[in-house]
Amino acid sequence: MARRVRKDKGGPARSVSESRATTAMVMMQQDANHMGNVFGGTIMKLVDLASYVAATRHCRMNTVTASIDKISFLSPVHVTDLLTLKASVNAAWHTSMEIGVRVEAEDMKTGKVRHTGSCYVTVVALGPDGRPAPVPSLMLETEQDHRRWRQANRRRARRLEEAALEKRGH
Numbered sequence: 001m002a003r004r005v006r007k008d009k010g011g012p013a014r015s016v017s018e019s020r021a022t023t024a025m026v027m028m029q030q031d032a033n034h035m036g037n038v039f040g041g042t043i044m045k046l047v048d049l050a051s052y053v054a055a056t057r058h059c060r061m062n063t064v065t066a067s068i069d070k071i072s073f074l075s076p077v078h079v080t081d082l083l084t085l086k087a088s089v090n091a092a093w094h095t096s097m098e099i100g101v102r103v104e105a106e107d108m109k110t111g112k113v114r115h116t117g118s119c120y121v122t123v124v125a126l127g128p129d130g131r132p133a134p135v136p137s138l139m140l141e142t143e144q145d146h147r148r149w150r151q152a153n154r155r156r157a158r159r160l161e162e163a164a165l166e167k168r169g170h
Helices: 042-059 143-167
Strands: 021-026 062-068 082-092 096-106 114-128 139-140
Touching: 021 042, 021 062, 042 062, 042 082, 042 096, 042 114, 082 114, 082 139, 082 143, 096 143, 139 143
Parallel strands: none
Antiparallel strands: 021 082, 062 114, 082 096, 096 114
16 A cells, blocks of 8 residues: 655655654643643644654754644643644655644543644745755555645645736735
């Protein structure tokens, strides 16, 4: 079922599983407001970090965030929750990649885990000269990898269409 999606100068293809990243952190008082709810900005910073790790593992180069698609906070994260972020490369194009990040919060006293949000981060690889550089193609191993790749390409087409409309002044 593994399939190489594209050939280019970005090096040998890498599988989704090779670059997958999981980050976990206990939320502390400094991460939250006076009511004990973790700031959205704190979660967004961790999303950015998790996507950086997955993207850098994929291309083995420096990477920078180009955009973050809508993030919806589905349930609050509280002080003492264990926040876990799961990041994986959904698609790799010429110099950019889409990284999907799932955010979960665990109440460590009860063990209950909640899906608290998901988003998609577009990351660009940078070569030694600091300019965008080709990334390795993505090997899709599972049906889930194929589904995420198709969905990522639809989101990319939408983003490019929106950028073209903005450029034309609409």
